[in-house]
Amino acid sequence: MKGSIRVSAKTLDDAITEALIQLGVTSDRLEYEVIEKGSAGFLGIGAKQAVIEAWRKEEKKEEILKEAEPVVEEKPEKKEEKAEERKPEKEKPARYDKKKKEKKDSAKPAKEKAEKKSPETEEEVPEKEKQVLAKVEDQTIQAVEQFIKDTLKAMDMEVEITTSIDEDGALCVDMKGEHMGILIGKRGQTLDSLQYLANRVANKHQDGYVRVKLDTENYRERREETLNHLAKNIAHKVKRNRRPVILEPMNPYERRIIHSALQSDPYVTTHSEGEEPYRKVVVTLKR
Template identity: 70%
Template sequence: MNGSIRVSAKTVDDAITEAMIQLGVTSDRLEYEVIEKGSSGFLGIGMKQAVIEARRKPEPEPEVVEEEPVAPVEEVREEKEPAEPVKEKVKEETPVVEKKEEKPAEEQNKARELAEVQPQTVEAVKTFLADTMKAMNMEVEIETSIDEDGALCADLCGEHMGILIGKRGQTLDSLQYLANRVANKHQDGYVRVKLDTENYRARREETLKHLAKNIAHKVKRNRRPVALEPMNPYERRIIHSALQSDPYVTTHSEGEEPYRKVVITLKR
């Protein structure tokens, strides 16, 4: 590939994210070829990293994509001020959108105090996870603990955990959602379950923070907004949080779930 870079990481997905950071582009502007899929090896022995060769897509395309989010936002804001009825309408809708997007899980958890996790709840979650792993023909060890917030943490260890993580953690998130449903059926009060494997949550958070800062630098340099790829509410909050103290850029979300995305723009 002409003007390409070669990137290696633990998984193909991590390599793609790293390429996006290095090239300063979002996934819709990235072309890549998988050179090596990588493998976890046995107990970490013989592990091979995933390798991709990536490059930016031609420049004309990004300019159209990046300019699109600006027009509707500016038009809505301009129409808000002159006409009183419109102003009231928009003000009624805006808070609803904000509550719906970035804070649902966070606000629910703060509003609901976590109940003390009971032994039968821990066993029910472990049994559910063990049965699910067995159905997937995966041998997994499950370690549970209670974190400082009072949430039940389950760490899954075994081979081929990339399958369990899925694309950008989607499989792990779905399994976590089901584990939460199981936990809350077995005792009174609200119980929160957090699933992790191979320290994926912390690694993904660091990757997203790095991506946010690199894209913010690009926005400052080009003075154009950039729309990131669609993310779940938890990952969008990481982007917002990473840039909330930046004096030059601001962030907001656009679109409907599951295609809602963060847009980073230059402050006026």
């Protein structure tokens, strides 16, 4: 089979998971043939690894728009070892102001509660997204619709536009037409760029902050489902290999999806590293 890989592991499930990660696909798009089922042997003697031949399922025309999962890479062990060797900070002198300490202690539970409430760090939430959204005015909707129509017309694309206001007060624009894969771009980069420009146009036409969300072919929901599936596959690999895994650079919205997907996992934790637009999510084993 063209493009196939051969994977071996202790169990058949481990071999399938490894194939999913190497090929960068979700389980519904993986096909494989069992070469060797593997066996545990007797008291570890004569144990055989499971071996499979795996390949990507051929895409149908209507599935071409579906995006591939992000590439992942294992984080070098040396960095993890340095973190373990890091010495604890020296304790501060015993002299302190009793009133200040009581005030600090009373504020501490509230702070911890706030931190647990959100799966992502403050840096994952852009300042504008923290603002209270203004009511979207009719002139703003018309300006955004006209901007999108003019832009797509310049791209020789005929698209039907539908606008609505979601429960958060954001202006949602759904686009329908042919060749929407061009509009989405690689992992949604073209759609994200057009959304950024639409937000700039909207916020020039009224006071207060307005958020615009663009979507087509239900791409946003499908992308979120793909990222949730990826997060669980990566968590499984981290638990098995006990080594951190770094995902490819993502925008703040996609990083929050990964953080949320693994927030309740008792064995792994997530954080982000790097600067925009190359900021990445790192999945590590909890100590």
